[in-house]
Amino acid sequence: MSETTLDALQYYGAGAAxxxxxxxxxxxxxxxxxxxxVIFVTSSIALILWGFINDxxxxxxxxxxGLLAINVVGVYRYLIVGEPKKKAESES
Incomplete structure (x- = not known):
């Protein structure tokens, strides 16, 4: 892979993180x-590629x-599940 592509992966990964x-x-x-x-996920993917292509x-x-797994949990928690519904105070 070209040096330019490796540099792009490395610097995108760092900047996105x-x-x-x-x-x-x-x-x-x-x-x-x-x-x-989601941005963390793209950063992790770029750095995984850079890490294994780079010698x-x-x-x-x-x-x-490992960070990709953590970031996927973050996407699930914040975008898919979202904020838990709060019970009305009158029900307490």
Whole structure:
């Protein structure tokens, strides 16, 4: 694979992870946090590819397999399941 493609995967993965972490840190709600996890998923995929295609990046590839699993849980939790419904206070 070309050096340009490897660089694009590496820098996209790093930049997307930073953006996603920033969005999660803002705590602006369930939907935005869920979309931040989608960005994390794309970052993990890019870094998995970079890690296993690059001769010296296998550790990053394995780390991002684990992070991909965590990020998929985040997408499920925040975008698919969403916020739990709160019981009305009068029912307590």
């Amino acid at each position: 930073l953006l996603a972490a920033f969005l999660v840190s803002l705590n602006l709600g369930v939907k935005l946090t869920g979309w931040a996890f 010296e990046g296998e550790g990053i590839g394995w780390q991002n397999i």
